[in-house]
């Protein structure tokens with residue numbers, strides 16, 4: 306693996322390996338045998354992804370190089386490539402990058418440290434996809450034949466794209482559900498209504514209305530009752546069905562605020578899982594590049 310950009314780079318075996326690895330990381334102390342620097346380069350706002358990468362890196366004993374766009378030489382016109390190349394030059398061993406462009410990684414092909422995609426425009430969010438897989442796997446122990454609906458602002462979501470593809474590949478029945486104008490016609494999955502979805506789906510994966518990516522400001526007064534997960538709709542879900550949401554949540558818009566922490570919500574579990582799956586991904590990538598020695602790492606456990 307050169308850089309970890311897309312969830313589609315992983316084989317099914319690699320996915321299951323990383324899910325198992327994430328569970329291992331929950332219960333071990335990890336101490337690296339050598340100094341490794343991780344640069345977290347977030348060119349778009351983030352709370353969960355950035356902070357869970359930071360916690361994952363610190364738990365592994367990596368030295369974390371933080372980066373604030375506002376205080377960086379980007380403000381003097383430095384390019385993305387030169388910024389990442391600078392981190393490579395000063396000794397970063399891995400770069401975790403989020404950027405608003407759909408394909409920012411294309412200009413970084415010649416960078417000689419591993420890059421992990423922490424969010425690319427509206428196209429990919431592979432580490433979110435992996436933590437969602439971990440959360441579903443913990444719940445059901447499988448993906449085959451699960452009915453999973455992804456609901457909401459599909460068109461502007463990078464999570465929908467990553468998750469739909471990998472869940473389908475792992476054997477789940479993937480459905481989409483969107484308000485008019487929020488459909489993504491490039492995604493080849495069946496659309497169903499929310500009222501159909503809540504009765505037949507094991508996993509209801511809600512998405513945020515992504516105002517920051519809309520061309521026109523959208524009113525949300527009736528969105529919850531028309532297109533969102535209301536208390537009434539939640540009552541019609543199957544007993545064992547769970548609610549996911551990558552967050553941040555627009556409480557009272559795509560989901561009733563009372564459901565965010567209800568008994569079938571796994572939203573905060575997803576965030577906790579994010580730390581361990583990111584540890585597994587970091588270890589995997591660092592080993593692939595020979596930065597971490599597989600045999601020395603075994604002694605860290």
Ligand code: CP
Nearest residue numbers: 351352353354551552
């Ligand atoms: N889910 C997610 O990517 O959240 P952040 O934007 O806070 O990182």
